[in-house]
Amino acid sequence: MADRDAPPRWDRKMQQRLARGEAAALGELYDRFSSLVHALAYRVLSDEHAADSITREVFAHAWENPDAYDPRQGPLRSWIATLTHRLAVRRLRQTEAAALAEGGPGSAEEVERRVRRASVAARADYIVTAMPAPLRAALDLAYVQRRDYRQAAADLDVTEDEARRRLRLGLQLLATAHDSGPSEAPDDGGGR
């Protein structure tokens, strides 16, 4: 993912270009973040059409409110991810609540639990994409490729100590997905 290491300068210029009304900038924004946006939305909503629709909303919001993003507050990538997360969680809550109101099965508490679970899952996905590549590579070897940490160390050409450290640190980062944040709460949907 080349874009993870993009300098903040890119973010700042992108924000200026969007504010200036440059259609080409919108295309570049889409090219850089659409897979992230779509994957996160899909992770929350488990529905491709709904994820498409959230993708539309996210880019429309960024295009119509370029000043809502303040480069001093952090990378554009995480702003986009936060926005996506919030819009998707809100959509899920609405959909589920509507289904419940129409006499669907379950209770309000169950809906809240499902929403929370989906929200945590999406945040975890984002943490994985945003974590440093060496940690992600170690987790991938251990989890997806079922290598033990000694094999992972050999694969990564690092010491066994280092492999253990990466696995532990990677999981520690991932565990923070359980920590609830503001994007969890229903709100006005503005791009914070």
Next chain:
Amino acid sequence: MSDADHFGAYDGDDGEEKGDAQAAHGEHAESEGEHRGPVGAQGNGPPGQDGVDGVDGPAGPDGGGSAGGSPGRDGGHGPQRPGGDSKGPGSRQEPGGPLPIPMPRSSVEDTGLPLPDPPPAPLLLEHRVLQSLLGAWALAACSPEETAAVEDHLGLCGACADEALRLREAVGLLHKPESLDLDPRLRCRVLEGCLERRPPRIPVPDWAVPYDAEAARLDALLQDFGDAEWHAPVRLHWFERDKATSRRTTVAKVIAHLLAVDGLVAVALGLDDPLGDITAHAQTPAGRTEAFWREAHFPHTRSVRGPWREQSHNLVRTVSFAGGRSGQLSVPYGDFELPLRDAMLDRAFECWMHAGDIADAVDYPYEPPAPRQLHRIIELGARKLSHTLAARRQAGLAGPGRARHLVPAGAPGRSLRLEIEGSGGGEWLIPLDSPGALASADLEVAHVALDGVEFCRLAAGHVSPLEAAAGQNGDREAIRDVLFAAASLSRM
């Protein structure tokens, strides 16, 4: 650092905390660079590190948090560990749910006496090592002996038990990557929707939209390519002197080819030449490509994707600023020239065709462009046909037809009706006797009907003029000339 000391001390927990902190600081010193990532990721990503859960993970948030300069967290919570520990795992459980990990704490610690020797175990590991194994343990990535040692330890050490639980839960959040391909048509819909809601002050000219869309589609195709795909063999096909020609190359080199030829447009717009100091004998598409393949300072690998994509974005951006009227600007192709608007359509066409070559090579499906873009590309081909016909006639490659003299410019001449079927298609009357002649329905001598994609494959030299699936009616020589002229539009 001796862990025995910590265990031996009255406040075992406090000792452990110190151990943690030291271990953590050691890590930071080792790899500052890496820690900047997690801190940034935490601070900006999932907001709300200040949630209640955020502080009771023993080392989780601390690992990144202390690097960001919040020592208060460790210090503040150290003394409260015993209480925090007992609540920690429980608070995350469903009420009444089973605890996957035995509750920590043994009463021995509260007696103030030294801890007894650990039960005889095949593996004796220091606390520091056991703790470092927690991630691997949670992922079931240690040896059976280590697993047993860690699990024994969890019964004795509250901090580790708490962290172990947290890491195990984190493993539950991992999942195998799903190959969920983003529908490439979504880009168009999303962008159009946005531009309707807020019209752009600097739009992308209509004639540059197909290039923008095709470059984005190709880039999406390349996104998940591994090294094997980048080096997969690709065969390029085109027509040269009315003969099918082909050449074997690789995916990476096809992208290098696109980069080199797009560079013609870049140079015409005053952007940097991607060839840099490499001099091509001929500033033609083939000449530049050969030189780039031969003399690039780096082997053509996946690393070519970045520069290609950056240039394609720059082209779209630059023509947007130059505005729609810049479409008349001339782009030299070595032995011919195209106005910028046609050059951008030509590049869109090449991008699509080569994306198709690449997709074939790695056995991926690849759709034709959206109808509106396809129509513009076909329209360019149809327009080029009459010029190409005239040039071929001069070169003796096409029959002179029934009119032995050129029809004066502006006068009606014999015409062929080219009917392109399918979405993006249309009808064009191709003047046969001179590019300046007015195509005339009254003087229609032949009719060719082709599917749009088939026509493009013909014009790209991917299918022979004799084999193209074309409905034909009328003057056979005229039809043959037009089909061969279409194939001759192709080049490497």
